[in-house]
Amino acid sequence: MSDIAKFKYKEEDLKMLAGFTLLDDDFMTIVFDRNIEAAELVLNIILGRNDLKVIEVVAQREYKNPITGGRSIKLDIYAEDSNGKVYDIEVQNDDAGADIRRARFHSSMLDTKMLKEKQKFKEIHDSYVIFITKNDYLKMGLPMYHVERTVQEAGTLFGDGSHIIYVNGSYKDDDDPVGKLMHDFRCTSAADMFYQELAKPVRHFKETEGGRSKVCKAMEERIDRERIETLFDVVKNLMEAMKMSAEQAMTTLKISDADKVVLAKRF
Structure with missing residues (x-):
């Protein structure tokens, strides 16, 4: 590839980076990875608290399904607070990615890593998707x-510690902390944020320069991963057909x- 082509790329x-917001999961995960201050802000606002202390934040944490051939997941943002509660924060630009059964699946996958062998079930910590x-x-x-499980006959909370929250990214109210937070998630410029x-x-x-380089490198790596995934599917289909x-x-x-x-490791 020529120097001109490289420069154009x-x-x-x-140009793509300039248009990114925190509602773009690739950009959001880079911003929040290891960023305790940002995670604390978001969780305290969404949960209506001011005392939540985050002790760990990791982007793209993988939860592997123990069943052979079972579906695994990567969490956009995994966080844990000082009381052992765990949080999965996902951003979705596309409604298809926010399916309610996906939220259920994420919640169940969080539970699989909560207890060690012989731990009592009552020791499982609360989780928030x-x-x-x-x-x-x-x-x-x-x-x-x-979203909470309830005892329908009594109209009371079941209280199993599993919590699912959907946050409306289109919500606008600059007098409401949630509205201000969603405003910031929609911003393309830091100068416009609250x-x-x-x-x-x-x-x-x-x-x-350093920040841009990291994001651009991550974008190139993502494109390459997607290219390999496409190649893998093409090879697999040809193997099966022929x-x-x-x-x-x-x-x-x-x-x-x-x-x-790279592909040989997948077969």
Whole structure:
């Protein structure tokens, strides 16, 4: 690739970066990874508290399904507070990614890592799955939706410690902390944000050389992962259709030696 082409590609990356908001999960995970201050702000506002202390924040934490062939997940943001409660914060630009059964699945996967062998069930900590959606996913015009299991006959909470919250990313009210938070999640510029806990890292990743480089590198890595996933599906389909080995299929498709090495680990 020529130097001009490389420069053009970089300019395209920077243009895309300029349009990112915290509702874009790739950008959001970079901003929040290891960022305790930002995570505390978001959780305290959403939970209506001011005393929640976060002790760990990790982006893209993987939860592997113990069943062979079972679906695994990567959490956008995993957080744990000083009382052992765990949080999964997901952002969704697309309604399809905010399916209520996905929230249920995420909640169940969090539970699988809660207890060690022989621990009592009552020792399991509370968990919160929080979906921040670009649109009002549940379409009731509310800023937030708290989902809890209930005893229907008594109309009381079941109280099992499992909590699901949908936050309406389109909610607008600059006099409400949730409204201000969602305003900041929609902003493309740090200068327009209310909360410095968010503005500071957004400014770093959008306006400094080191921050921009990290985001652009992450974008390129994501594109490459998606390319490999597409190649894997094509190879797998050819293997099944033509009864070929992985090597035969990759040779037929004229896949590069470098990509063969990566793909071979998948078969």
